[in-house]
Amino acid sequence: MKPVKTGLLGLGTVGGGVVTVLTGNAHEIARRAGREVVISHAAAKEYDAGAIQGLDQVDRITDDGFAVVNDPDVEIVIELIGGYSPAKDLVLQAIENKKHVVTANKAMIAVHGNEIFSAAQEQGVTVAFEAAVAGGIPIIKAIREGLVANRIHWAAGIINGTGNFILTEMRDKGRDFADVLQEAQERGYAEADPTFDVEGIDAAHKLTIMGSIAFGIPLQFEKTYTEGITRIEQQDVAYADELGYRIKHLGIARRVDAGIELRVHPTLIPARRLIANVDGVMNAVLVQGDAVGPTLYYGAGAGSLPTASSVVADVIDVVRALTTDPENRVPHLAFQPDSMSDLAVLDMADVSTAYYLRMQAVDRPGVLSAVTTILGNLGISIEAIIQKEPEADASHVPIIMLTQRVLERNMNSAITQIEALDTIDGSLHRIRVEALD
Amino acid sequence: MKPVKTGLLGLGTVGGGVVTVLTGNAHEIARRAGREVVISHAAAKEYDAGAIQGLDQVDRITDDGFAVVNDPDVEIVIELIGGYSPAKDLVLQAIENKKHVVTANKAMIAVHGNEIFSAAQEQGVTVAFEAAVAGGIPIIKAIREGLVANRIHWAAGIINGTGNFILTEMRDKGRDFADVLQEAQERGYAEADPTFDVEGIDAAHKLTIMGSIAFGIPLQFEKTYTEGITRIEQQDVAYADELGYRIKHLGIARRVDAGIELRVHPTLIPARRLIANVDGVMNAVLVQGDAVGPTLYYGAGAGSLPTASSVVADVIDVVRALTTDPENRVPHLAFQPDSMSDLAVLDMADVSTAYYLRMQAVDRPGVLSAVTTILGNLGISIEAIIQKEPEADASHVPIIMLTQRVLERNMNSAITQIEALDTIDGSLHRIRVEALD
Numbered sequence: 001m002k003p004v005k006t007g008l009l010g011l012g013t014v015g016g017g018v019v020t021v022l023t024g025n026a027h028e029i030a031r032r033a034g035r036e037v038v039i040s041h042a043a044a045k046e047y048d049a050g051a052i053q054g055l056d057q058v059d060r061i062t063d064d065g066f067a068v069v070n071d072p073d074v075e076i077v078i079e080l081i082g083g084y085s086p087a088k089d090l091v092l093q094a095i096e097n098k099k100h101v102v103t104a105n106k107a108m109i110a111v112h113g114n115e116i117f118s119a120a121q122e123q124g125v126t127v128a129f130e131a132a133v134a135g136g137i138p139i140i141k142a143i144r145e146g147l148v149a150n151r152i153h154w155a156a157g158i159i160n161g162t163g164n165f166i167l168t169e170m171r172d173k174g175r176d177f178a179d180v181l182q183e184a185q186e187r188g189y190a191e192a193d194p195t196f197d198v199e200g201i202d203a204a205h206k207l208t209i210m211g212s213i214a215f216g217i218p219l220q221f222e223k224t225y226t227e228g229i230t231r232i233e234q235q236d237v238a239y240a241d242e243l244g245y246r247i248k249h250l251g252i253a254r255r256v257d258a259g260i261e262l263r264v265h266p267t268l269i270p271a272r273r274l275i276a277n278v279d280g281v282m283n284a285v286l287v288q289g290d291a292v293g294p295t296l297y298y299g300a301g302a303g304s305l306p307t308a309s310s311v312v313a314d315v316i317d318v319v320r321a322l323t324t325d326p327e328n329r330v331p332h333l334a335f336q337p338d339s340m341s342d343l344a345v346l347d348m349a350d351v352s353t354a355y356y357l358r359m360q361a362v363d364r365p366g367v368l369s370a371v372t373t374i375l376g377n378l379g380i381s382i383e384a385i386i387q388k389e390p391e392a393d394a395s396h397v398p399i400i401m402l403t404q405r406v407l408e409r410n411m412n413s414a415i416t417q418i419e420a421l422d423t424i425d426g427s428l429h430r431i432r433v434e435a436l437d
Numbered sequence: 438m439k440p441v442k443t444g445l446l447g448l449g450t451v452g453g454g455v456v457t458v459l460t461g462n463a464h465e466i467a468r469r470a471g472r473e474v475v476i477s478h479a480a481a482k483e484y485d486a487g488a489i490q491g492l493d494q495v496d497r498i499t500d501d502g503f504a505v506v507n508d509p510d511v512e513i514v515i516e517l518i519g520g521y522s523p524a525k526d527l528v529l530q531a532i533e534n535k536k537h538v539v540t541a542n543k544a545m546i547a548v549h550g551n552e553i554f555s556a557a558q559e560q561g562v563t564v565a566f567e568a569a570v571a572g573g574i575p576i577i578k579a580i581r582e583g584l585v586a587n588r589i590h591w592a593a594g595i596i597n598g599t600g601n602f603i604l605t606e607m608r609d610k611g612r613d614f615a616d617v618l619q620e621a622q623e624r625g626y627a628e629a630d631p632t633f634d635v636e637g638i639d640a641a642h643k644l645t646i647m648g649s650i651a652f653g654i655p656l657q658f659e660k661t662y663t664e665g666i667t668r669i670e671q672q673d674v675a676y677a678d679e680l681g682y683r684i685k686h687l688g689i690a691r692r693v694d695a696g697i698e699l700r701v702h703p704t705l706i707p708a709r710r711l712i713a714n715v716d717g718v719m720n721a722v723l724v725q726g727d728a729v730g731p732t733l734y735y736g737a738g739a740g741s742l743p744t745a746s747s748v749v750a751d752v753i754d755v756v757r758a759l760t761t762d763p764e765n766r767v768p769h770l771a772f773q774p775d776s777m778s779d780l781a782v783l784d785m786a787d788v789s790t791a792y793y794l795r796m797q798a799v800d801r802p803g804v805l806s807a808v809t810t811i812l813g814n815l816g817i818s819i820e821a822i823i824q825k826e827p828e829a830d831a832s833h834v835p836i837i838m839l840t841q842r843v844l845e846r847n848m849n850s851a852i853t854q855i856e857a858l859d860t861i862d863g864s865l866h867r868i869r870v871e872a873l874d
Contacts, residue, residue, distance in 0.1 A: 017728075021586050021728045022586075025586060025587065025588055025727070025728070028587075028588050029585065029586060030776075031653060031772045031773060031776035032581075032585050032653075032768070032771055032772050032773070032776075033585065033773075034764060034765070034768070034773045034776075130583075136728070136729035136730065136732065137732055138578075138579050138582070138583025138584070138732075141575075141578060141579070141582060141583050142575050142578070142579065142583075144469075145575070145578060145750060145753075145754065146567075146575025146578050146579075146747075146750055147575070147746065147750065148466065148469050148470065148749070148750050148753045149458050149459075149462060149466060149745065149746045149748075149749030149750050149753070150462065150465075150746055151462055151465050216468060216469075274711065274714060274715065274735060277711055277714055278711065284733075289746065290462070290742075291454075291458045291462070291573070291742040291743065291745055291746040291749075292573035292736060292737060292742070292743045292746035292747075293573065293736065293737050293742075293743055294735075294736065294737075295573065295574055295575075295734070295735060295736035295737075296721075296733070296734070296735035296736065297732070297733075297734060297735075298711060298731075298732060298733035298734075298735070299729060299730065299731065299732035299733065300729060300730050300731075300732075303730075305727075305728040305729070305730075306728065306729045306730055308586065308728055309584065309586045309587055309726065309728040309729035310583075310729075311586075312585070312586030312728075313582060313583055313584065313585050313586050316582075316585045316586070317582065319765075320761070320765045320766065320767065321761070321765075322765065323760075323761055323762045323765050324757070324758070324760055324761045324765075325760045327471060328471070328756075328757045328758075328759065328760050328761075329757065330757065331469070331471070334469055335468045335469050336468060336469070336471045339467075339468035339469075339471075
């Protein structure tokens with residue numbers, strides 16, 4: 001059979017990796033797919049030609065993305081520019097031209113995915129996006145296809161490698177957040193502007209996508225609760241350890257009776273859970289299905305070649321489905337477009353979790369009792385308390401508590417009341433706790 | 438669209454689970470697949486009707502499997518009888534009748550898969566077998582599709598839950614092999630005849646399949662090195678711990694220059710590896726691809742509903758591919774039939790690994806030197822030695838060594854020579870060591 005011609009948009013980290021994998025493993029890929037896959041046309045504004053192995057095998061390179069998506073020879077467009085513009089316009093133009101699209105662009109899918117998939121559906125083409133969530137881990141395929149027989153209860157993932165690297169270093173080496181962040185930037189794990197990583201926005205893009213394919217709800221990035229790791233202090237990491245927990249930055253999608261929870265935040269999880277031991281820049285996603293029980297998927301969540309691995313897998317999937325009736329293809333969001341769910345995404349105040357609380361109290365009798373009374377009046381049960389001896393010259397002592405599961409709305413009230421006590425100094429720190437069982 | 442009609446062979450643990458999942462999650466499955474899937478005809482010699490939820494929704498139940506595979510209304514045959522006969526005859530008859538087949542039968546695929554796939558290929562039908570390896574974990578899909586862009590270097594899995602349960606209990610509770618095996622049998626994890634589990638045969642069936650889809654070699658169960666866990670003693674588990682390792686029963690498939698390694702045996706792995714922390718009856722497979730790096734897949738490796746999860750996922754995959762040209766479907770063994778590899782499976786003597794050695798030595802000067810001289814003469818480097826003080830009334834002391842990587846042929850010579858020393862008592866215990874990095 002004739003080679004499949006792809007058009008590549010972007011020759012940066014991931015684009016370069018795709019060139020390298022598609023050319024370097026061309027023989028292995030053809031042995032598997034039954035067809036050769038070539039890059040017949042690529043576009044990039046600027047790129048480092050010397051740094052991309054296999055670039056000499058790309059037939060034609062231009063600086064105009066639209067030349068690629070309008071090239072009649074190109075059957076599949078691979079979008080690896082990232083960001084919203086011009087990526088979205090190029091993808092929509094490719095779809096308009098009845099070309100299939102493969103993308104690693106989590107921001108574009110999370111924010112414009114509903115519009116893009118609807119256009120693809122109309123034109124009978126596929127938009128594949130395995131690389132948009134958890135890099136090289138085939139998690140989209142696992143949830144959409146491997147777990148198709150399950151009613152998914154929840155999925156929880158470490159889906160930002162930079163954040164996981166920072167939290168791992170804070171725990172393993174007792175380092176502070178700012179110090180590790182600087183190293184992450186120097187090592188190239190974190191961008192010069194680390195906001196997307198440490199404030200949870202990158203994870204929220206990915207979680208938005210995971211939630212949609214787990215429950216069949218439209219993409220709703222704007223409703224995903226997003227909290228970063230910038231307020232985690234070294235002492236929180238140490239106290240968590242003492243309590244038998246690890247702090248991980250999780251994206252959690254859960255189906256409850258009232259609706260769907262979509263939330264990204266630091267989370268205490270029991271240290272004995274496998275996912276609690278996923279360290280460094282690695283990613284992992286734990287999925288709970290009603291038939292299969294818990295399954296976990298682990299691997300590199302970023303990087304040139306791991307991400308390229310997922311991009312190329314999508315390309316082969318598209319090639320294999322070229323002769324399939326569009327209605328028999330795996331639906332973009334796992335569920336048939338006419339069978340999507342209208343379950344609402346819950347406001348964070350309506351979510352129930354357990355909590356880790358840390359506060360500074362005046363070292364005086366009755367303080368603890370005032371705090372526990374507030375919690376008790378709101379029906380909040382305490383699971384464990386750590387009260388440290390004050391240091392020699394200190395007038396304050398830290399109090400650490402683990403509570404049982406409670407509605408966030410009630411916890412917010414409790415925190416307001418506790419912070420108003422004149423025996424409590426400064427603000428109360430809270431981190432949500434999940435058993436993941 | 439019309440519901441897809443399946444025929445079910447076997448109503449035991451897994452067959453019953455498939456009935457329960459297909460009927461209980463019928464709505465969720467139809468929302469995803471776009472079509473309903475029903476069981477129009479089932480066959481079982483005997484079954485416990487009261488124990489199978491949803492059995493009343495099976496149109497027709499017979500005791501003749503051939504009535505199902507010859508039923509013109511059945512489009513997909515689901516074989517869950519297990520074993521070689523009559524399963525193989527039924528599957529071949531189904532293929533002859535141009536029906537697609539889904540099976541969980543690892544023994545049949547490992548031993549007769551080449552013949553079965555060749556027949557399926559001729560008739561243009563698919564034989565799907567996700568449930569044959571690692572139960573509910575979508576590992577076949579991950580390797581064949583998710584990692585399609587990779588040259589796989591190796592895969593290593595905990596793929597027998599009974600064995601992992603036994604080793605976990607031995608470590609966590611200091612119990613002996615025989616004691617835990619008895620409990621596993623009482624709890625239903627192990628069969629009355631536990632040979633398939635504890636001697637590694639079940640794991641070897643699964644590894645044979647994993648090796649074929651990782652490297653594109655024909656199924657060669659007879660060449661898979663198979664060693665069980667029956668010789669692991671409590672003291673080995675404890676010494677491994679002391680050295681920073683865990684003992685796991687692994688199936689390992691590796692591509693080296695000389696050929697393919699396919700081997701099932703107890704293995705010391707560094708305790709810090711994620712897979713070293715997969716405990717109890719859970720399974721996990723670690724796969725090393727050249728682009729993606731390491732990825733790990735974890736979940737239930739057996740049980741009614743988890744296995745049914747994989748069976749039903751296969752059914753939906755087959756349904757989706759019904760309108761695909763056969764040559765565009767995912768090949769049975771991941772590689773196109775005309776692109777299979779003829780790399781030889783290596784004899785165990787030609788495999789290199791590191792070793793854990795344990796021996797009983799007379800407590801006399803010069804013993805250790807005699808042992809290290811034998812190893813040194815064969816080019817075997819020692820990584821670590823533990824020599825315990827003799828107990829008060831004992832004339833012998835245990836010596837424990839970790840060696841560096843060496844050809845098994847040379848280690849066999851060393852062991853023969855060491856056992857011949859008159860200062861060494863009884864036989865030397867060896868367990869292979871893998872860094873899995």
